[in-house]
Amino acid sequence: MDLVKITEGATKLYVPDKNKYKLDSSMPVFFNDVMKLNRDITVEILKKYFNKKKFKFLDLLSASGAKGIRISNEIKTSEGVFNDANISATKLIKKNAKLNGLNVTVFNNSANKLLKSDKSMYDFIDIDPFGTPIEFLESSIARLKKNGILGVTATDTSALVGTYPKACMRKYQSKNMRTFFMFEVAIRILIKKVLDEANKQKISLIPIFSHSSNHYIRVYFKRVNYLNNYSDRICTLNYCTNCLNYKLTKKFSKSKRRCSCGSYFFQLGPMYSEEIYDKDFVKKLEDINKTILLIKKESQINSFGYYDYHKIAKKIQKKELSKIDDIIDNIIKKGYSASRTHFSNTGIKTDMKIKSFMNILKR
Structure with missing residues (x-):
């Protein structure tokens, strides 16, 4: 060898x-x-x-x-x-x-x-x-x-x-x-x-x-x-491919669930519903790389999922987009928590609901 x-x-x-x-x-x-x-x-x-x-x-x-x-x-x-x-x-x-x-x-x-x-x-x-x-x-x-x-x-x-x-x-x-x-x-x-x-x-x-x-x-x-x-x-993740709305339920439903937009949810899972980080432990880690640095910020936000603003913008047919840091600033100005996420270069972790997030992008 x-x-x-x-x-x-x-x-x-x-x-x-x-x-x-x-x-x-x-x-x-x-x-x-x-x-x-x-x-x-x-x-x-x-x-x-x-x-x-x-x-x-x-x-x-x-x-x-x-x-x-x-x-x-x-x-x-x-x-x-x-x-x-x-x-x-x-x-x-x-x-x-x-x-x-x-x-x-x-x-x-x-x-x-x-x-x-x-x-x-x-x-x-x-x-x-x-x-x-x-x-x-x-x-x-x-x-x-x-x-x-x-x-x-x-x-x-x-x-x-x-x-x-x-x-x-x-x-x-x-x-x-x-x-x-x-x-x-x-x-x-x-x-x-x-x-x-x-x-x-x-x-x-x-x-x-x-x-x-x-x-x-x-x-x-x-x-x-x-x-x-x-x-x-x-939990079960109920995901709407039409309007991108999603919500969590404890179990799969035997009958189809409708989203508020009128389309049916796709039921995904089961999957883990709680926090995927120990927030206090994460704070102790040294900033040895970008991944840990990003996780330190996103782990402090209580939310399930993140928003890939490029994919969501494509869905709502928004071609011209603000810079990701400007979008995050606008979310924070609305009183929500927000940060970049290590999951994606175009991902934003926030506790803002999807419809409100789309309205931010539409501006």
């Missing part, structure tokens, strides 16, 4: 030479430099959450070990356990650990076999697969300590955003279609699925941080005392 030496964060890594290998399953050990954002945010979240306390983590699908090696190297109070079914990957993990002077544990096993045979409990478990994380949820949740953190990545975004509704239903048991705030819907469907799996084990999880970046979805969950109100946190 042809390797190159790079530095990411404060960590040195040997990774496959991207000039020699395609970024796909043919790569001898998978490494994606675009996922640096994912790794940066993971390290920052764990630094602030554990706050210099000792913690044990499992990098379940380690590949090159880049994320876990960075955690071990950049957070000295961590104890790292790595696993990958690819023997070439485990050799590279050990090489990267030695490069950084780290003492870590490395397993060469399939993820679920490891979790079922090794009865260790972990303070942080990372699930970062190629595709859907579903097959790893049950075993991972069972090995998570109370107050522990579960990091879940999904790269099958075409299903989660509604491009392929049948795939979304098959994998996540949620009805879906593309909406103007589809990336937030994707996160809420993923959260619902993870909570489903936890609830089967009488375990409760709450999301403390979420983001949608570079064609993947990422959510961090905290294990908390068991909550009896699981169903209260799940």
Whole structure:
């Protein structure tokens, strides 16, 4: 395997030479430099959450070990356990650990076999697969300590955003279609699925941080005392494609619901209805990148969804638009909260209703 030496964060890594290998399953050990954002945010979240306390983590699908090696190297109070079914990957993990002077544990096993045979409990478990994380949820949740953190990545975004509704239903048991705030819907469907799996084990999880970046979805969950109100946190999204109005209900209706415009709502979900961030925790994070900076602002706004003003303007046939910052200023002048959102360069997070937002655009 042809390797190159790079530095990411404060960590040195040997990774496959991207000039020699395609970024796909043919790569001898998978490494994606675009996922640096994912790794940066993971390290920052764990630094602030554990706050210099000792913690044990499992990098379940380690590949090159880049994320876990960075955690071990950049957070000295961590104890790292790595696993990958690819023997070439485990050799590279050990090489990267030695490069950084780290003492870590490395397993060469399939993820679920490891979790079922090794009865260790972990303070942080990372699930970062190629595709859907579903097959790893049950075993991972069972090995998570109370107050522990579960990091879940999904790269099958075409299903989660509604491009392929049948795939979304098959994998996540949620009805879906593309909406103007589809990336937030994707996160809420993923959260619902993870909570489903936890609830089967009488375990409760709450999301403390979420983001949608570079064609993947990422959510961090905290294990908390068991909550009896699981169903209260799940909703149906009623979405009107005619006027773009939407509202939440607790359950699917057997009969069609009409929107105030006269058209029928499409019923989507079930999905998570509560906050997708822990606002107080988000405030503690350093502004290490634009994603965190934007989330710090948007997480303070109590609203479901966001408005993609380009898509909405196209719907109302408004061709000339004000700059996004001017639109946000106009919303705030009306007495509402508003900010840019990390979900989209043309997205606005606000507690203003859709009809009022359209009136702002029409000016």
